[in-house]
Amino acid sequence: MLKIILFYTYLTLLFTTCLVISIIQGLIYMILSKINRQLQLRITYITQELIFSQFVVCLDWFCEAPLRLFFPDQKTYDNYGQKPSLVIFNHRYQIDFLFFITFVRIFGPIGAIKSFVKYELIHVPIFGWAFYCGENIFLKRNWQKDEKTIIKSLKNLDKSIAPVSVFFSPEGTRFTQRKYEAGIDYAKENNLPIFKHHLLPRTKDSNDEFNIYNLELIQRQDSADLNWKNFLLCKQFSADFYVEKIKTEQLPEPDADDGKYSEFLYEIFTKK
Secondary structure, three states: OHHHHHHHHHHHHHHHHHHHHHHHHHHHHHHHOOOOHHHHHHHHHHHHHHHHHHHHHHHHHHOOOOEEEEOOOHHHHHHOOOOOEEEEEOOOOOOHHHHHHHHHHHHOOOOOEEEEEEHHHHHOOOHHHHHHHOOOEEEOOOHHHHHHHHHHHHHHHHHOOOOOEEEEOOOOOOOOHHHHHHHHHHHHHOOOOOOOOOOOOOOOOOOOOOEEEEEEEEEOOOOOOOOHHHHHOOOOOOEEEEEEEEOHHHOOOOOOOHHHHHHHHHHHHHHO
């Protein structure tokens, strides 16, 4: 009971501090983004670090979530986070983003985390504001509109003061049974592979220069389900990360058509 009381006290402080930080972050963005871009990016980096680190505390201290990392070799482990990274992940759980933040924290600062997110999240208090001011990549799921947004956003990542980890879920949404069944119907109609544990990825080409990783988050058998209910009840979680670096020779050619990139993503999700 004492643990729950302390946890909710901490959540109250977290909400309050994140609200204040988000307001400061928004003001800094509006004032400095056109005047002193480097200073604005540096302050944004610090505010992102302050926001995300509080969620790491929730997972580490209160939910006591041990993580196991599986890399194919020591070199892949040592090199992670040394250069900008594009991380292709599975969006299966309600609170998987908390685990991704904790994963990045193992290798260094978390102020440079970015992600592709749906545009609707921009209206969510605190989270949406922080994502916007942190220059995450908001997608409207319309390629004609999103193409320019993606190109512009990826170019801006070069200006980051620390190596960026960009999280990308080609599924475009979180796993649910209804979405999974709809994906199976679509796959059958279009002669595409059917996945047992993942939604069908939505494909469009991207060939910008990043270290590209295939990241798989798996809930362990001894863990409570990774959802908001168990998080708010302070249940204990445990999970495994499987990390694979995708080599340059595995990527489609820069001038390849959309079909080649689609095949590339389907191969990754078949392996998942």
